[in-house]
Amino acid sequence: MNKPEDKPILLIVEDDRGLQNQLRWHFDQYETVFAETRDDASTAVRKHEPAVIIQDLGLPPDPDGTAEGFKCVQEILRISPTTKIIVMTGKTDQEHAIAAIGMGAYDYYQKPVDPDSLDLIVQRAFHIHHLEQENRRLQTQRQQPLEGLLTNDPAMLKICRTLEKIAPANVTCCLLGESGTGKEVMARAIHQLSPRSDQRFVAINCAAVPENLIESELFGYEKGAFTGAAKQTLGKIETANSGTLFLDEIGDMPHNLQAKLLRFLQERVIERVGGRTEISVDVRVICATNKNLKDMVAAGSFREDLYYRISEITIDIPPLRQRDGDKVLLARHFKRQFAKEHEQVITDFTTDAIAAIEAYEWPGNVREMENKIKRAVIMADSKMINCDDLGLCQEAELSLNLRQVRNDAEKAAITRALCMTDNNISTAAKLLGITRPTFYDLIKKHDITITST
Known part of the structure; x- marks a missing residue:
């Protein structure tokens, strides 16, 4: 039999002692660690670095609510973004489970606990975590040909x-x-x-x-x-x-x-x-x-x-501006580095932010990028870094989405026509060469508010 230290660590955040004993007995193939509160869970994550966590959403001091459980999910992912969290809820709390997944949880399970069904979810979570870890290792090997140097160029x-x-x-x-x-x-x-x-x-x-x-x-x-x-x-x-x-x-x-x-x-x-x-x-x-x-x-x-x-x-x-593919590669590397350093849950960049990174010339090269990404991680209000966070809004002129370009041009033309005709719909429609019904459809499509003349 394997020694306990050789077993994968499974953290279970649950204040019900009876359920703790049931899960400890069932998951004997793992080294089970238990926590009953959000603070205990945070301490356990830092100490044991578990790959998978089973967490009840109803935690003290609010065992009948979900606020403390949501805070626990967010805090764990801030400490360890790659950890797979499986939240447990009551039969009528599916919407809360889905909300937890929106925060970054891996999956959910509804009580009462069927250990065999939960076992399958846990096994899959460990498997996915292992695959992601191996993928990160291989990506690093391929993109880091020398120590400290990251490139695909x-x-x-x-x-x-x-x-x-x-x-x-x-x-x-x-x-x-x-x-x-x-x-x-x-x-x-x-x-x-x-x-x-x-x-x-x-x-x-x-x-x-x-x-x-x-x-x-x-x-x-x-x-x-x-x-x-x-x-x-x-x-x-x-x-x-x-x-x-x-x-x-x-x-x-x-x-x-x-x-x-x-x-x-x-x-x-x-x-x-x-x-x-x-x-x-x-x-x-x-x-x-x-x-x-x-x-x-x-x-x-x-x-x-x-x-x-x-x-x-x-x-x-x-220089960085001449290195094919290295801008976004380095940006994501620094994003991971500073998100971990500042305990921020940052998943990626928005499409506009990626476009801004690619379009910018980076006169300060890698050092400038490092500083801008660090700033963005600190300033980000969500899990996605945007152009404002990067401070590159003026440079974000690259757009490869043809539909978005057409929509922006269409909305600008409608707005201009309304201004030129003092909001006269008939005249504006004639100016654009379309019928009144089509013009009304476009106004609705682009959510344009007008005042009748």
């Missing part, structure tokens, strides 16, 4: 294959792309796929460090090297020894420091600020920038020898 998948090839080789590579395209994510993926994965990944943003401090940040300094240098301090390069150093926004590195960086990349030795001793460092270097380094070389603001030294392998990362 052929160009991005090709880049992933390139990263897999270069990761084992100790070559310096440069990632080029707009801000927010995921350059650091890809740098970390290279590190994780490399033989150095068990060592440190150290990142420094060359644009974020003041010019007078970046040398000491990179190379470290000796005690007394300058005012305030009270002790010897290792720089980012030494800290990353045996691991990977990620130089983000290298295009912003001061010109006077580029020569020292070039020497390090060629010789793999450094000197701390204020020091005279050469220190050997074994580190993999990955660079990234959102600037055009070739143009900077031509303009004299970036050293040509350094450019060729960091560009042993160069990877151009396309």
Whole structure:
């Protein structure tokens, strides 16, 4: 016989002790956990993470009503949106059961309990939950070719294959792309796929460090090297020894420091600020920038020898607007992530919201999308995120529903005709080239209110 911990967990939210004993005896193939109140149920869901829950809609302190039961359904789904809830009601409470399903419950069962019939519903709920879980796993495997990177775009998948090839080789590579395209994510993926994965990944943003401090940040300094240098301090390069150093926004590195960086990349030795001793460092270097380094070389603001030294392998990362299918894919990923983080029951996006996401250019790329989806999850008033929640109403011009386009145009034409004729139905109908009965049908169809003249 399986140990209890090996059994699937079935949470039963029911305050009737007699029914509890009956269900415990019948469902001995599961590890049954019981809760009698909404608070107890919430605690049990967090502790046991059950796949399936049987819940009575009549819970204390309102055992004869359904308000507490409805709140319980909503709270459970807010904590665990994928859980399958089977609500139990009395014979005359079918409408309440249907209302619970509208809130997100999986199915319902009417009392008195026939254990065999309820058993079939529970088995099917566990089976559906397992299938959905497996589908999510397979979707993640297919769409997440590298850790932290989600894509379906052929160009991005090709880049992933390139990263897999270069990761084992100790070559310096440069990632080029707009801000927010995921350059650091890809740098970390290279590190994780490399033989150095068990060592440190150290990142420094060359644009974020003041010019007078970046040398000491990179190379470290000796005690007394300058005012305030009270002790010897290792720089980012030494800290990353045996691991990977990620130089983000290298295009912003001061010109006077580029020569020292070039020497390090060629010789793999450094000197701390204020020091005279050469220190050997074994580190993999990955660079990234959102600037055009070739143009900077031509303009004299970036050293040509350094450019060729960091560009042993160069990877151009396309912006989000050029990635086929990735906009909605990433939007749904962030929706799931933030809905779980903020304990919100968000099922999907409305059709208009999907259209807005596809139509928007996303100048801030993935970072901008992450921020907008987080805002939308917080602002959403229902289980569906709409254009207002996203703040993309002005951009939502994409419509693929021809019927809706025709209806909108038809209603606009009728309204315009009524305005032009001062609500004179006969004249408006003639203006549109239709009969009065047809005009009345259209007014009714579009729910247009007019005042007779």
